[in-house]
Amino acid sequence: MLRAALPLLGLPLAxxxxxxxxxxxxGSPGEPPPGLxxxxxxxxxxxxxxxxxxxxxxxxxxxxxxxxxxxxxxxxPESCLLILLGLVLGGIVLAxxxxxxxxxxxxxxxxxLLPPIVLDSGYFMPSRLFFDNLGxxxxxxxxxxxxxxxxxxxxxxxxxxxxxxxxxVQAGLLDFLLFGSLISAVDPVAVLAVFEEVHVNExxxxxxxxxxxxxxxxxxxxxxxxxxxVEMGSANVQATDYLKGVxxxxxxxxxxxxxxxxxxxxxxxxxxxxxxxxxxxxxxVFLLAYAAYLTAEMASLSAILAVTMCGLGCKKxxxxxxxxxxxxxxxxTMKTLASCAETIIFMLLGISAVDSSKWAWDSGLVxxxxxxxxFFRALGVVLQTWVLNQFRLVPLDKIDQVVMSYGGLRGAVxxxxxxxxxxxxxxxxxxxxxTTIVVVFFTVIVQGLTIKPLVxxxxxxxSEHHKPTLNQELHEHTFDHILAAVEDVVGHHGYHYxxxxxxxxDKKYLSQLLMRRSAYRIRDQIWDVYYRLNxxxxxxxxxxxxxxxxxxxxTLPSMPSRNSVAETSVTNLLRxxxxxxxxxxxxxxxxxxxxxxxxxxxxxxxxxxxxxPRYRYKASCSRHxxxxxxxxxxxxxxxxxxxxxxxxxxxxTKHNIxxxxxxxxxxxxxxxxxxGMANTEATNGKPPRDLGFxxxxxxxxxxxxxxxxxxDSSETEKEDDEGIIFVARxxxxxxxxxxxxxx
Amino acid sequence: xxxxxxxxxxxxDVDSIRRETGFSQASLLRLYxxxxxxxxxxxxxxxxxxxxxxxxxxxxPLGDRIIxxxxxxxxxxxxxxxxxxxxxxxxxxxxxxxxxxxxxxxEPLNSRMNKLRFAFQLYDLDRDGKxxxxxxxxxxxxxxxxxxxxxxxESIADRTVQEADEDGDGAVSFLEFAKSLEKMNIxxxxxxxxxx
Numbered sequence: 001m002l003r004a005a006l007p008l009l010g011l012p013l014a015x016x017x018x019x020x021x022x023x024x025x026x027g028s029p030g031e032p033p034p035g036l037x038x039x040x041x042x043x044x045x046x047x048x049x050x051x052x053x054x055x056x057x058x059x060x061x062x063x064x065x066x067x068x069x070x071x072x073x074x075x076x077p078e079s080c081l082l083i084l085l086g087l088v089l090g091g092i093v094l095a096x097x098x099x100x101x102x103x104x105x106x107x108x109x110x111x112x113l114l115p116p117i118v119l120d121s122g123y124f125m126p127s128r129l130f131f132d133n134l135g136x137x138x139x140x141x142x143x144x145x146x147x148x149x150x151x152x153x154x155x156x157x158x159x160x161x162x163x164x165x166x167x168x169v170q171a172g173l174l175d176f177l178l179f180g181s182l183i184s185a186v187d188p189v190a191v192l193a194v195f196e197e198v199h200v201n202e203x204x205x206x207x208x209x210x211x212x213x214x215x216x217x218x219x220x221x222x223x224x225x226x227x228x229x230v231e232m233g234s235a236n237v238q239a240t241d242y243l244k245g246v247x248x249x250x251x252x253x254x255x256x257x258x259x260x261x262x263x264x265x266x267x268x269x270x271x272x273x274x275x276x277x278x279x280x281x282x283x284x285v286f287l288l289a290y291a292a293y294l295t296a297e298m299a300s301l302s303a304i305l306a307v308t309m310c311g312l313g314c315k316k317x318x319x320x321x322x323x324x325x326x327x328x329x330x331x332x333t334m335k336t337l338a339s340c341a342e343t344i345i346f347m348l349l350g351i352s353a354v355d356s357s358k359w360a361w362d363s364g365l366v367x368x369x370x371x372x373x374x375f376f377r378a379l380g381v382v383l384q385t386w387v388l389n390q391f392r393l394v395p396l397d398k399i400d401q402v403v404m405s406y407g408g409l410r411g412a413v414x415x416x417x418x419x420x421x422x423x424x425x426x427x428x429x430x431x432x433x434x435t436t437i438v439v440v441f442f443t444v445i446v447q448g449l450t451i452k453p454l455v456x457x458x459x460x461x462x463s464e465h466h467k468p469t470l471n472q473e474l475h476e477h478t479f480d481h482i483l484a485a486v487e488d489v490v491g492h493h494g495y496h497y498x499x500x501x502x503x504x505x506d507k508k509y510l511s512q513l514l515m516r517r518s519a520y521r522i523r524d525q526i527w528d529v530y531y532r533l534n535x536x537x538x539x540x541x542x543x544x545x546x547x548x549x550x551x552x553x554x555t556l557p558s559m560p561s562r563n564s565v566a567e568t569s570v571t572n573l574l575r576x577x578x579x580x581x582x583x584x585x586x587x588x589x590x591x592x593x594x595x596x597x598x599x600x601x602x603x604x605x606x607x608x609x610x611x612x613p614r615y616r617y618k619a620s621c622s623r624h625x626x627x628x629x630x631x632x633x634x635x636x637x638x639x640x641x642x643x644x645x646x647x648x649x650x651x652x653t654k655h656n657i658x659x660x661x662x663x664x665x666x667x668x669x670x671x672x673x674x675x676g677m678a679n680t681e682a683t684n685g686k687p688p689r690d691l692g693f694x695x696x697x698x699x700x701x702x703x704x705x706x707x708x709x710x711x712d713s714s715e716t717e718k719e720d721d722e723g724i725i726f727v728a729r730x731x732x733x734x735x736x737x738x739x740x741x742x743x
Numbered sequence: 744x745x746x747x748x749x750x751x752x753x754x755x756d757v758d759s760i761r762r763e764t765g766f767s768q769a770s771l772l773r774l775y776x777x778x779x780x781x782x783x784x785x786x787x788x789x790x791x792x793x794x795x796x797x798x799x800x801x802x803x804p805l806g807d808r809i810i811x812x813x814x815x816x817x818x819x820x821x822x823x824x825x826x827x828x829x830x831x832x833x834x835x836x837x838x839x840x841x842x843x844x845x846x847x848x849x850e851p852l853n854s855r856m857n858k859l860r861f862a863f864q865l866y867d868l869d870r871d872g873k874x875x876x877x878x879x880x881x882x883x884x885x886x887x888x889x890x891x892x893x894x895x896x897e898s899i900a901d902r903t904v905q906e907a908d909e910d911g912d913g914a915v916s917f918l919e920f921a922k923s924l925e926k927m928n929i930x931x932x933x934x935x936x937x938x939x
Binding site: 469470471472474475476477478479480481482483484485486487488489490491609610611634635637638639641642643645646 | 774777780781794795797799800801802803804805806807809813830833861862865866882883885886887888889890891899902903906907923924926927929932933935
């Protein structure tokens with residue numbers, strides 16, 4: 001049975017290993033039974049899993065080696081390095097075994113390697129951003145891919161008619177269209193791999209990335225339609241077949257999305273009841289998402305769409321239902337699996353390229369394809385953007401368009417699809433394979449290498465280059481903060497009627513059904529009570545003689561105060577805050593006079609110390625960095641300071657809110673959240689809510705900030721660091737009180 | 744936009760607001776809907792608490808000051824014209840506006856000077872027209888993380904005021920402030936694209 005699994009795992013029945021019978025089988029006739037063997041070589045029994053493990057190990061070791069050198073990784077995206085490594089390894093294997101052994105098998109790819117990546121992207125996709133830009137994404141995905149496919153295919157056919165493609169490439173218009181359809185799809189794996197190293201603004205990222213995910217449906221349909229047309233023979237294609245083709249586009253995409261949503265619903269529903277079996281929560285998430293993928297694949301619908309929709313749809317409810325530890329487990333596992341799969345894909349791409357028996361070269365075809373995909377993509381992007389900008393709130397400017405057209409990378413999906421072609425029906429398959437390999441390598445390596453400098457160059461070209469004074473640095477930050485705040489006040493994304501309606505529907509029906517009852521109930525009432533409760537709690541606490549800032553005698557951890565920084569020497573600061581982006585690093589180097597030195601030190605202090613305004617230039621689907629500690633820490637600090645200030649101003653307006661019942665409940669540092677449940681004396685006999693502290697606040701923060709659905713702002717109130725934020729342990733009496741008089 | 748009437752006629756005094764702020768009809772409508780959405784218990788005006796409920800402002804170092812700037816002269820209620828008036832400063836600067844403008848009319852709310860004035864007011868809390876060293880220190884405290892000590896902050900504040908102060912009075916007046924920022928592209932930095 002194990003041997004049967006080998007082809008599935010993409011490993012050919014390796015050489016001698018499987019074909020020979022184990023020589024040590026006792027009882028074979030005619031041989032004296034061997035003595036008891038002390039040591040037997042059981043290679044064939046462990047071969048399959050061992051090889052798989054070995055591959056993954058090699059891939060991980062390669063990653064470690066790459067990241068040893070920061071200089072290299074800052075210049076070269078990881079995907080390039082992996083492909084090159086694959087080439088090298090493939091060369092070695094070829095030289096040693098005289099035949100190419102390991103290939104990127106389409107079966108393995110579609111069933112095992114692609115799902116983790118898509119799941120990871122779908123789950124961590126910023127849904128707000130995605131839906132805001134859905135129009136643009138859909139346009140590029142559907143119209144753009146169709147445009148690319150047809151124009152590339154037609155252009156290549158034209159090239160053949162013009163005689164630039166050698167006649168040994170026997171392909172008709174349909175064949176070229178088929179080829180065009182599989183080569184024109186932007187690949188999510190490649191896009192993710194490259195874009196997360198290049199920090200473009202999030203709108204741009206989500207558009208390109210969303211496009212790469214959603215065009216799967218179009219690609220699948222086009223590929224199948226063209227494939228079946230080719231099989232039927234171009235003479236037999238009738239008008240109804242064209243119509244069926246168009247209809248299947250809708251069926252595939254909407255069907256895939258529907259499958260995903262069904263599974264998302266199931267997943268959310270099941271996690272509602274896992275309170276007592278917390279340990280299986282991560283497993284559920286993965287299993288149901290994978291099941292969505294496989295179901296869609298089975299029904300030949302768009303599997304990528306299914307998984308994406310599943311991730312997008314379930315996230316909110318799942319996050320509210322599962323425990324904190326499960327959330328972490330899910331996050332880490334997904335990222336690990338996805339990262340692992342990505343590495344293997346790129347390595348296998350490199351290795352597969354080495355096997356020259358599978359491909360045949362034709363210069364005209366190759367060069368033509370390269371040129372056409374770049375040209376038609378750029379043209380397509382420009383045209384569509386021009387149309388879209390008439391409708392968009394925030395128009396996409398020229399730089400965005402350049403990045404979009406240049407960032408349309410092709411990757412492993414195209415390669416897998418081309419391998420799947422049937423050589424008997426499509427005699428030109430080998431030429432197509434070669435072309436695809438070249439295209440994929442070109443986009444990933446060349447475009448991947450150059451996109452970062454390109455982006456930098458384009459941006460730098462716009463801004464002026466001058467050395468900022470202290471004033472300018474400070475004020476620049478001020479303005480950024482002001483702008484971010486005003487954008488938030490305006491509701492940067494504008495008013496959306498449909499989103500409002502959706503949220504109402506969600507609140508009334510879906511959340512009730514899918515979210516754990518405690519989470520849902522708290523969330524609903526908590527908002528209007530939370531703020532007042534916090535302030536009241538804190539005021540009463542302070543009134544009863546506790547000083548917020550003093551840490552003696554209180555278990556409340558004090559706010560980090562400025563004077564507690566031990567080391568104030570300049571060298572220490574320089575060592576610590578090694579932010580490479582500081583302009584003043586050059587200043588430090590050329591320091592001469594004392595005045596200049598002082599100047600430089602201050603620049604450095606300011607630079608390292610200033611809070612960064614809300615990031616508009618971060619890629620949110622990063623594979624390598626799980627959490628952004630700096631951003632979270634900053635958010636925490638600012639939040640605490642703001643709350644403290646509001647508290648002080650609130651207190652100074654002399655409210656006489658008197659409440660004898662609710663005791664302040666300072667939290668012991670390091671106390672486990674679940675133990676907080678025991679602290680229910682004040683709840684008037686009602687059963688303790690099983691909601692941990694973090695769930696309350698987590699849910700609150702997701703309610704309160706429309707923009708922060710995807711942020712892990714639940715991290716802001718971990719064990720160590722509550723500051724002013726007392727638990728809004730919504731006691732029943734408070735909830736019954738409803739609104740508090742006055743503000 | 745569905746069942747809610749999208750008539751601009753529902754906005755009170757829409758014409759005078761348009762003239763004063765220069766917003767387009769569509770932008771005003773959008774802002775009006777946002778105003779209504781923020782005013783969740785339909786009082787017809789906004790209070791500080793309503794603005795504080797915007798989660799993202801709680802993690803913005805200048806969030807509170809910006810909220811305060813919406814409530815000039817210590818008022819507690821913010822009505823729609825007031826809301827829009829503040830936001831008008833963040834309209835992108837349109838060159839056409841400037842060319843067609845009648846020089847006798849007051850400067851449009853989103854001119855460079857007015858943008859700078861808005862920022863200046865954030866610093867100058869006591870409204871004496873100058874940013875004293877103390878006020879600069881306060882802003883620095885808001886905006887800089889906790890790893891920088893008090894002494895360092897004070898010296899930074901000193902240097903900053905010194906750099907900009909030209910007439911030597913130890914404080915930064917509005918003109919000095921504007922001069923120190925003459926190289927900065929304020930029109931771009933203080934404009935929100937969606938507010939046309």
